[in-house]
Amino acid sequence: ISVSQLEEARRALDAPLFADVAGDAAVSFEFFPPKTAKMEEALWEAMKTLEPLAPRFVSVTYGAGGSTRERTHATVARIQRETSMAAAAHLTCVEASKAEIDQVAEEYWAAGIRHIVALRGDPPVAGTKFAAHPDGYENAAALVAGLKKLHPFEISVAAYPECHPDSADAKADIDNLKRKLDAGANRAITQFFFSPEAYFRFRDRAAAAGITADIVPGILPVSNVAQTRKFAAMCGADIPDWMDRLFEGLDDHPAARQLVAATVAAEMCRRLYAGGVRGFHFYTLNRAELSFAICHLLGIRAQGQAREAAA
Ligand code: FAD
Numbered sequence: 132i133s134v135s136q137l138e139e140a141r142r143a144l145d146a147p148l149f150a151d152v153a154g155d156a157a158v159s160f161e162f163f164p165p166k167t168a169k170m171e172e173a174l175w176e177a178m179k180t181l182e183p184l185a186p187r188f189v190s191v192t193y194g195a196g197g198s199t200r201e202r203t204h205a206t207v208a209r210i211q212r213e214t215s216m217a218a219a220a221h222l223t224c225v226e227a228s229k230a231e232i233d234q235v236a237e238e239y240w241a242a243g244i245r246h247i248v249a250l251r252g253d254p255p256v257a258g259t260k261f262a263a264h265p266d267g268y269e270n271a272a273a274l275v276a277g278l279k280k281l282h283p284f285e286i287s288v289a290a291y292p293e294c295h296p297d298s299a300d301a302k303a304d305i306d307n308l309k310r311k312l313d314a315g316a317n318r319a320i321t322q323f324f325f326s327p328e329a330y331f332r333f334r335d336r337a338a339a340a341g342i343t344a345d346i347v348p349g350i351l352p353v354s355n356v357a358q359t360r361k362f363a364a365m366c367g368a369d370i371p372d373w374m375d376r377l378f379e380g381l382d383d384h385p386a387a388r389q390l391v392a393a394t395v396a397a398e399m400c401r402r403l404y405a406g407g408v409r410g411f412h413f414y415t416l417n418r419a420e421l422s423f424a425i426c427h428l429l430g431i432r433a434q435g436q437a438r439e440a441a442a
Contacts, residue, residue, distance in 0.1 A: 140405050149397075152404055154430030157187045159219075159320075159347070159412045160422060164191055164202035173417060174206070180419035182214055183433035184426050187410070190219035190248050190287075196226045196255045200235065208242045219287065220244055223252025224274050228266035232274070236281055246285040249274045249316065257365060261297065272310040279315040288312070290319035290346055292326075292333035296367040305333075305340045312344050319344060320412045322366050323351035325374060325395075327402040347410040348403055352421035354378075354392035393421055397428045404429065 160181050165171040178189070191206045193199055203220060210218035220239050224232065236247065251271040254261045263269040268277055271288055278284050288311040291304055298304035308319060324330055330348055337346055353359045356370065356378045363370050377395065381388045400411060411429070413422040 152430040177419035193221040219246035221248040224268040225252035275314040288316040351414040352396040
């Protein structure tokens with residue numbers, strides 16, 4: 132980074148609130164497949180709210196051990212059929228042979244799905260070491276290579292600014308990311324984090340290792356610290372103490388909690404934007420409002436409204 136870039140970043144950080152954002156960021160939204168009819172209704176409400184923001188894609192997660200195989204497929208296929216958004220399907224290597232995984236991928240291709248988020252997945256029993264299926268893909272890099280052999284899918288892979296717990300060290304983690312990109316992945320999406328500096332350091336290390344693909348930050352707007360702590364323990368993300376302090380005493384104040392959650396996530400996005408980030412992936416947890424508000428602060432407007440304003 133040059134001195135002038137540093138000065139530019141400093142100026143952007145010092146700019147009043149969100150005055151400097153130009154609405155030029157691309158966003159994507161992640162959902163999980165609903166378990167009940169009620170959850171399904173809530174998911175589609177969220178989709179309807181977020182669709183006018185014209186996301187680059189929306190993705191649907193794949194439950195541990197393929198437990199949501201049918202529900203993930205049904206949700207992704209419905210997005211593709213009934214909305215204007217491009218759908219991406221998450222796919223993991225856990226407890227499945229190559230033939231079974233290839234079959235799932237073929238079904239996606241046949242349904243018009245062209246984008247896969249390719250992951251190794253976590254072992255079915257938390258805390259145990261991942262063991263590949265004897266006839267399966269051994270990790271995400273092998274899965275990417277396998278998918279590319281089937282069809283020219285667009286592929287996103289996972290990245291870990293605070294290091295994946297299975298990695299020997301930060302260098303091994305970057306080497307692994309490079310293997311996934313060299314195998315044909317188009318971009319990386321990060322695990323959630325709450326330190327923009329951790330993201331920037333990771334981006335610098337990746338660049339130094341010759342990685343040129345986009346590393347899109349995964350943004351988790353937190354309104355429930357206890358639940359986030361549970362997720363974070365599994366994936367090695369750090370929840371800073373200040374986060375607990377911010378939500379202290381808000382258990383019975385859901386509206387205030389939402390405002391605090393939006394403030395924290397928006398401030399982080401503003402810092403990332405100031406550091407040159409122009410792509411954001413939101414872990415929506417199937418709720419639209421927080422992600423919608425943060426996109427709004429980033430200058431992103433519903434398509435119809437943007438056209439009206441320009442007219
Ligand atoms: P990999 O990239 O294969 O590697 C994981 C770790 O193992 C790395 O630290 C790497 O260094 C090490 N490793 C891999 N291969 C080797 C090797 N040959 N030698 C030495 N070390 C190696 N999980 C789900 O179950 N369903 C989902 O839908 C889902 N979506 C996700 C979306 C995003 C954006 C992210 C960031 C994560 C998601 N996960 C999901 C979680 C993910 O499956 C876990 O974090 C899992 O533990 C690792 O998956 P990976 O694809 O990063 O694995």
